[in-house]
Amino acid sequence: MIEVIMGNHALSYGAMLARAQVIAAYPITPQTQVVELLSEFCADGRLNAKFIKVESEHSAMAACIAASAAGARAFTATSAQGLALMHEELHWAVGARTPVVLGNINRAMAPPWTIWTEQNDSLSQRDVGIMQIYCQDNQEVLDSVILAYKVGEQVLLPTMIVLDAFFLSHTSEPVDVPDQELVDKFLPPYNPPYKLDPDEPHAFGGLTSPDWYFELRYQIEQAMVKAKELIEKAGREFEQLFGRYYGLVDPYRTDDAEIVLVSSATPAATARMVVDKLRENGFKVGNLRIRVFRPFPFEKVIEHLKNAKKIAVLDRNISFGHSGIFYQEVKSALYNQDFHPPIFGYIAGLGGRDITPELIEEIFIETMQKDKPESETIFKGVKL
Amino acid sequence: MKLTIPEEEVMNPGHLACQGCGATLAMRYFLKATGPRVILDFPACCWSVIDGPFPYSAVGVPLFHTAFETAAITASGVRAALDMLGKKDVHVIAWAGDGGTFDIGIQALSGAAERNDNIIYVCYDNEAYMNTGIQRSSATPWGAWTTTTPEKHPKETPKKDLVAIMAAHRIPYIATASIAYPEDFIRKVKKALTIEGCRFFHVYASCPTGWKMRPELAVQVARLAVECKVFPLLEIEDFGEKWRITKKPKGLPVTEYLKIQGRFRHLKEEDIKFIQEIVDREWERLMKKCISE
Numbered sequence: 062m063i064e065v066i067m068g069n070h071a072l073s074y075g076a077m078l079a080r081a082q083v084i085a086a087y088p089i090t091p092q093t094q095v096v097e098l099l100s101e102f103c104a105d106g107r108l109n110a111k112f113i114k115v116e117s118e119h120s121a122m123a124a125c126i127a128a129s130a131a132g133a134r135a136f137t138a139t140s141a142q143g144l145a146l147m148h149e150e151l152h153w154a155v156g157a158r159t160p161v162v163l164g165n166i167n168r169a170m171a172p173p174w175t176i177w178t179e180q181n182d183s184l185s186q187r188d189v190g191i192m193q194i195y196c197q198d199n200q201e202v203l204d205s206v207i208l209a210y211k212v213g214e215q216v217l218l219p220t221m222i223v224l225d226a227f228f229l230s231h232t233s234e235p236v237d238v239p240d241q242e243l244v245d246k247f248l249p250p251y252n253p254p255y256k257l258d259p260d261e262p263h264a265f266g267g268l269t270s271p272d273w274y275f276e277l278r279y280q281i282e283q284a285m286v287k288a289k290e291l292i293e294k295a296g297r298e299f300e301q302l303f304g305r306y307y308g309l310v311d312p313y314r315t316d317d318a319e320i321v322l323v324s325s326a327t328p329a330a331t332a333r334m335v336v337d338k339l340r341e342n343g344f345k346v347g348n349l350r351i352r353v354f355r356p357f358p359f360e361k362v363i364e365h366l367k368n369a370k371k372i373a374v375l376d377r378n379i380s381f382g383h384s385g386i387f388y389q390e391v392k393s394a395l396y397n398q399d400f401h402p403p404i405f406g407y408i409a410g411l412g413g414r415d416i417t418p419e420l421i422e423e424i425f426i427e428t429m430q431k432d433k434p435e436s437e438t439i440f441k442g443v444k445l
Numbered sequence: 446m447k448l449t450i451p452e453e454e455v456m457n458p459g460h461l462a463c464q465g466c467g468a469t470l471a472m473r474y475f476l477k478a479t480g481p482r483v484i485l486d487f488p489a490c491c492w493s494v495i496d497g498p499f500p501y502s503a504v505g506v507p508l509f510h511t512a513f514e515t516a517a518i519t520a521s522g523v524r525a526a527l528d529m530l531g532k533k534d535v536h537v538i539a540w541a542g543d544g545g546t547f548d549i550g551i552q553a554l555s556g557a558a559e560r561n562d563n564i565i566y567v568c569y570d571n572e573a574y575m576n577t578g579i580q581r582s583s584a585t586p587w588g589a590w591t592t593t594t595p596e597k598h599p600k601e602t603p604k605k606d607l608v609a610i611m612a613a614h615r616i617p618y619i620a621t622a623s624i625a626y627p628e629d630f631i632r633k634v635k636k637a638l639t640i641e642g643c644r645f646f647h648v649y650a651s652c653p654t655g656w657k658m659r660p661e662l663a664v665q666v667a668r669l670a671v672e673c674k675v676f677p678l679l680e681i682e683d684f685g686e687k688w689r690i691t692k693k694p695k696g697l698p699v700t701e702y703l704k705i706q707g708r709f710r711h712l713k714e715e716d717i718k719f720i721q722e723i724v725d726r727e728w729e730r731l732m733k734k735c736i737s738e
């Protein structure tokens with residue numbers, strides 16, 4: 062059934078259709094509608110779940126980890142400062158191998174106080190071992206929650222579903238809300254191989270010496286690698302049932318493109334429009350949206366960039382003292398290849414400033430005109 | 446005399462505690478009272494080591510190690526899952542030290558208490574960060590030596606009154622207990638098991654290593670803590686309303702308690718007098734809250 066819903070509510074619907082059993086969350090702008098609607102779902106019986114209204118985001122994730130370790134499907138959502146407060150628990154969710162799903166609304170970090178979108182909150186969690194999926198529309202947000210449980214519960218890793226503050230979180234779009242029956246067919250109940258159970262007592266997470274800690278980390282990396290294959294497999298299975306496919310990346314007119322823009326989240330949709338316009342004017346350009354950031358889709362990125370003469374990367378984030386984070390990742394993916402097109406790293410839209418079609422067109426034109434980038438970071442639209 | 450302590454052991458031998466560890470005795474008695482249908486969680490504390498290194502575990506029941514500040518919420522999360530899975534006969538226990546309870550974990554504990562989550566929270570109190578090497582916590586008493594309150598500058602504030610803080614949350618059951626009074630402890634645990642909601646135990650757990658005393662004094666010092674009115678044994682029922690002393694102390698002078706512990710050895714006569722004043726004042730304050738028997 063098609064409903065017109067905001068991105069935040071798409072997360073709530075996703076959690077409901079996935080039959081999340083334990084929800085724990087703490088309010089933060091711009092995430093609040095996610096948990097408000099889930100509270101209503103729980104209160105009116107549309108969702109049979111325990112909702113723990115915790116006193117912090119740290120506790121929200123801790124509750125989800127504990128619930129997941131005891132055998133329940135767990136969901137939470139947060140943003141920015143809340144995600145930063147969760148940081149320790151994100152490590153815990155990964156190490157404890159609990160497939161919690163976390164919705165994160167990309168919001169810039171304070172100070173100064175701000176509520177608008179930027180990716181530094183989620184990208185600061187790059188190395189904890191949580192899977193990260195960047196969505197471009199509300200349909201993808203809803204579908205990604207269901208897909209995240211499907212894959213996460215097979216590899217026993219948590220997943221973060223990421224959506225832009227306001228551009229998705231508060232923007233209403235028509236969304237096909239799938240039938241529960243069909244979702245149940247796609248997503249079996251959560252049944253972890255090990256759980257907290259007095260009939261089979263185990264200790265989880267006890268003191269581990271260098272004799273075994275290494276192996277446990279190795280297994281997490283193996284799970285990440287396995288997840289890449291499972292994300293595409295689940296995407297194909299999902300397509301058969303629901304008619305929509307989601308893979309690791311989302312290429313657009315890249316096959317014969319001389320210049321490919323690598324983008325993520327909502328600016329990717331704007332970029333596709335610009336690609337069409339430039340194509341009409343005879344420019345061979347394309348866009349590669351990175352949907353899954355962790356595990357990083359090396360093979361797909363290489364495949365779609367190997368014929369490009371030049372590459373531009375659009376980052377709504379920055380690793381201070383280095384460069385845009387997607388830019389770094391794309392560069393590193395290509396380093397061991399035998400083709401080395403110049404890669405331009407553009408920083409734009411920090412703190413929620415609009416990334417307009419004009420700005421993306423300017424990025425394409427600049428990349429066409431220059432032989433190679435003059436620096437590691439090219440800021441677009443700075444007023445200073 | 447017939448003892449009422451259950452003979453069955455849930456906890457296994459072979460743990461990694463120091464000699465004379467009160468925290469270990471506390472666990473042994475606690476599990477005798479609950480039996481094996483429990484799930485435990487430990488934040489960072491002595492018990493994260495005592496239980497044994499991977500793949501060993503001494504407690505004999507399911508155990509989830511959790512981050513320092515998350516003992517209470519982890520129990521709440523497990524409880525929520527068990528409720529969803531229909532496992533009503535299993536009790537969920539947060540088992541934390543004083544650092545994880547009085548200090549870094551008090552936010553999550555307050556949250557769980559305010560929500561009246563259906564868990565049992567046990568703080569085994571050895572009055573400092575013992576697992577990290579005897580640093581002061583807000584449970585460390587006035588005047589005590591620790592590695593961060595050296596003899597030339599011992600702790601200058603009294604112990605935080607956590608029981609009063611918990612009583613202010615109006616939870617259904619609160620008790621203090623001591624390893625020197627196992628029957629009192631076990632009776633209270635068994636009572637707590639029959640009550641729904643957030644239940645809180647403050648258990649005195651002597652630490653010969655951190656208190657600089659001989660291991661064989663662990664139980665004696667715990668007994669003296671009660672008899673000198675330093676650690677009153679009480680229970681609070683009816684959502685913070687009904688306070689009751691469960692062991693009337695002899696009221697021995699506090700010096701009897703202090704003199705067997707090296708952590709108080711530097712104290713002068715006037716310091717001991719000051720501690721006696723703190724103890725007497727706290728006892729009077731407590732008596733005003735307690736119902737007379």
